[in-house]
Amino acid sequence: MFLGKVVGTVWSTKKVDNLRNxxxxxxxxxxxxVKTNEDLVVVADVVGAGVGELVICAYGHAARMAIGNNPDISVEAAVVGIVDELEASPEFLSVIPGEPGNAAADAKGGK
Structure with missing residues (x-):
């Protein structure tokens, strides 16, 4: 599993059948x-996460099982939880956009 920040929504009008809906x-x-990964990941969301939220994501088999116990679905990663609160060292929190202790976020009033 990994932590990530939701930065957008992906729309696709043409996709395989098992990704519909x-x-x-x-x-x-x-x-x-202690840095934000430079890569972005497209993940399936069945928990209703929104832009700006910190989420817990799963990869591979765990992601496919979280989506509906379907090992054949065309998904590599999925949101499996929304983080309500995170306790971590200040240097870790400082790299998460919008989290307290982030210099850029503090300059904007916290988010």
Whole structure:
């Protein structure tokens, strides 16, 4: 699993049948090397996460099981939880956009 910040929604009018009616989000992963990962990940969302929220995502088999116990669905990653609160060292929190302790977020009033 990994933590990520929802940065957008992905829309696709043409896709495989098993992705129909499945909401897709654009996630900016956060890693433990005290920096925001530069790559973005498209993930399936069945929990109703929104832009700006910190989420818990799963990869592979765990992601496919979270979407409906379907091992054959064309999904590699999925949101499996929305973070309500995060306790971590200040240097880790400082790299998560919009979290307290982030210099850019503090300058904008917290978010």
């Amino acid at each position: 499945l909401r897709l989000l654009l996630i900016h992963p956060v890693n433990l090397k």
